Amino acid sequence: MFVLVNLKAYPCDPVAVANAAATVADDTDARIAVAPQAAHLSAVAGTGVETWAQHVDGVEHGSHTGSTLAEAVADAGAVGTLINHSERRLRLADVDAGLRAAERAGLETVVCANNPRQVGAATALGPDAVAVEPPELIGTGTPVSQADPDVVEDAVAAAAAVDESVPVLCGAGISTGEDLAAARELGSEGVLLASGVAKADDPEAALRDLVSGV
Numbered sequence: 707m708f709v710l711v712n713l714k715a716y717p718c719d720p721v722a723v724a725n726a727a728a729t730v731a732d733d734t735d736a737r738i739a740v741a742p743q744a745a746h747l748s749a750v751a752g753t754g755v756e757t758w759a760q761h762v763d764g765v766e767h768g769s770h771t772g773s774t775l776a777e778a779v780a781d782a783g784a785v786g787t788l789i790n791h792s793e794r795r796l797r798l799a800d801v802d803a804g805l806r807a808a809e810r811a812g813l814e815t816v817v818c819a820n821n822p823r824q825v826g827a828a829t830a831l832g833p834d835a836v837a838v839e840p841p842e843l844i845g846t847g848t849p850v851s852q853a854d855p856d857v858v859e860d861a862v863a864a865a866a867a868v869d870e871s872v873p874v875l876c877g878a879g880i881s882t883g884e885d886l887a888a889a890r891e892l893g894s895e896g897v898l899l900a901s902g903v904a905k906a907d908d909p910e911a912a913l914r915d916l917v918s919g920v
């Protein structure tokens with residue numbers, strides 16, 4: 707199971723969370739990655755934790771003020787990127803362009819989708835993985851894997867119908883080992899989570915609990 711921790715724009719200490727994630731990953735052999743704000747990528751990568759971007763734009767080097775360039779993200783130490791997070795939704799053409807930019811820069815990709823139909827469409831664009839996240843459960847602490855198991859199973863089926871080699875992650879409200887174990891039972895190969903770690907008083911303890919479900 708892949709545990710991808712998105713720090714969003716939460717007021718946590720990204721380096722402290724990254725150090726906690728690196729420690730837990732080393733102790734447990736779990737695959738844990740942290741996706742901080744773009745401005746914090748270098749600092750987070752400096753901890754040795756697997757580092758992901760929250761977004762890249764579908765642009766190349768050139769006149770693109772304010773954009774997030776895939777090559778710059780990779781130079782800062784990221785090895786992967788989210789695309790089309792529910793809080794950073796893109797048009798289909800921009801998801802495609804973001805994927806091609808990430809590929810060009812050698813970044814692994816997870817394309818997010820709100821429901822199984824979108825998972826099928828996202829899979830057709832050729833990402834390394836897709837993640838299903840019902841927007842209404844994001845940030846609620848109510849885990850998708852227990853509150854809405856059908857959406858996870860249907861997402862796994864939707865991705866497999868397009869390309870069986872593309873793994874499915876699930877996210878929204880995941881915070882415990884029990885939530886992660888439930889996700890795995892439904893066919894998910896990883897979890898995308900944020901508040902359960904970024905807002906935890908003790909991120910290391912939160913991560914240890916999570917990976918107990920691996």
Ligand SMILES: O=C[C@H](O)COP(=O)(O)O
Pocket residue numbers: 712791792839843844845846847877878879880898899900901902
């Ligand atoms: O990127 C993470 C997801 O939006 C889930 O957020 P959450 O774990 O706070 O529900």
